[in-house]
Amino acid sequence: MLRSYSNRLVSVRKVTQHNRGKYTPGIDKVVVKTAAARGKLVDKIANYTPWQSLPARRVYIPKANGKKRPLGIQVIHDRAIQAMVKNALEPEWEATFERSSYGFRPGRSPHDAIASIYNLARPNKRKKWVVDADIRGCFDNISHDFLLELLTGFPARELIKQWLKAGYMEGGSWHPTNAGTPQGSVVSPLLANIALHGMESALGIKYNKEGELRASRALVRFADDFVVFCESKEDAENAVKILSDWMKPRGLNLSDEKTKIVHLSEGFDFLGFNIRHYKNLTSKTELKLLIKPSKKSVSNIRNKLRTEWRNCKGKPIDAVIKKLNPIIRGEANYFRVGVSSEIFNSLDHWSYEKQKRFIKHTHRNKSDKWRKAKYWGRLNLDRPNDKWVFGSKNTGAYMLKFAWFKIERHVLVKGKSSPDDPKLRDYWKQREEAKAKSELIKSKQKIAHRQKYVCPICGESLFNGEELHLHHKKPKSQGGGDNYGNLQLVHLYCHQQIHSGTVSSL
DSSP: OTTOHHHHHHHHHIIIIISTTTTOOOTTOOOOOSHHHHHHHHHHGGGOOGGGOOOEEEEEEEOTTSOEEEEEEOOHHHHHHHHHHHHHHHHHHHTTSOTTBOTTOTTOOHHHHHHHHHHHHSTTSSOOEEEEEEBTTHHHHOOHHHHHHHTTTOTTHHHHHHHHHSOEEETTEEEOOSSOOOTTSSSHHHHHHHHTTTHHHHTTOOBOTTOOBOSSOEEEEETTEEEEEESSHHHHHHHHHHHHHHHGGGTOOBOTTTOEEEETTTOEEETTEEEEEEEOTTSTTSEEEEEEEOHHHHHHHHHHHHHHHHHTTTSOHHHHHHHHHHHHHHHHHHHTTSSOHHHHHHHHHHHHHHHHHHHHHHOTTSOHHHHHHHHEESOOTTOTTOOOEEBOTTTOOBOOOGGGSOOOOOOOOOTTOOTTOGGGHHHHHHHHHHHHHHHSOHHHHHHHHHTTTBOTTTOSBSOSSSOEEEEESSOGGGTOOSSGGGEEEEEHHHHHHHHHTSSOOO
16 A cells, blocks of 8 residues: 555545645645646655654644634655555554444544444443543653554655654744644544553453443444443553553543543433433333434534624625525534434524524515515425525525434444455445435435435545535536436545546536
């Protein structure tokens, strides 16, 4: 993999076209935007020298708690090589990673972690005490020596060492990095997972041949966020001591302020959800498990939308809808796996008040009746009974509602299943197809199904992380229509190749 030409191509494409920070330069202020520049980068990284790794550029981004998170932005050359190294190193560790680890791994997501918690926290289970743990500055404090020891025998070990020791530039000065993996680097999440591997063994968690849990404790981990389920408060306290000792060789410590032991009747927050037992006299256990969006998550959603509403003052209604719909769709798709109907309805009511205020500000001299007739109506043809849809009656564009996203339970990934296992290709294909229901509107779901969820241009899965575009086989300028027979779902860059004449549409 480290010598693979295909790996070089994929890695350059990832860091220059896919990643959100593709146009964020490192200390050399170089970004790669053109096909010619990408080709030169592919040739350049074929002959790299480890001792030329450059320091990262230190930047800060705001955190949800008001503090700032430091990021290390490498130069584009180092990012491409890191992507190559990650592609070579990841399959080896994927074969050994624990089944309770769900963060930054192919084929796994926060929804898998929540689904695992659901199975562990049901009222008929015995593990009702939870260690809600927090590692103090995990990414900033991982021991380099411990991490490099784990990578003994890996051909690119010295390259990784150079990145870890390269330091960072801030305020015109170079600062050394004696510990930690730089957040923001391509390979950093994988290195963190490697450093935290073995937590299950330390806690004595075991499974039988069928993959069923056979231990008094259980673990769910998403990167450096994790919870431990125990049968008693005393055992939870012991688990904290075990983990504290286990983390010391790794250079890590649990935060005394943020690590707490709670009973499920009190509840806890994890990955934006609140997990808690409520009284329910109609059930055998007289308890009911509810996994809902946390109060903090709901507040964050409102803050995001509020900021966009404020920024959109004076803009056309179509521009407002285009800006807000992706936020609504993304948040609703994330939280629809929990018990979210009540909260979704409250968010819709809150959004309605924002809509009214925005339109009143836009048309100060018009009556409420006039504003209602112009901006609200049965605009969503899939929901003809909903006459309070906000949008433009001229263009047909309308704003989404949270309540339109019905609750759908996520199917937990099986055991230690990995997309790298050739025996499980059909299994992973089925999981990818299931994404169509949550990620695509109904009309696009039909198109994806007709294509068997494969891009007709590159032959890869539609759901490989790339942006999807709707392509007209016969252009509308030549009389092509919007009928299903004339439409295809293709990846963004496949779409660009079609219109550049590089490939032809099938």
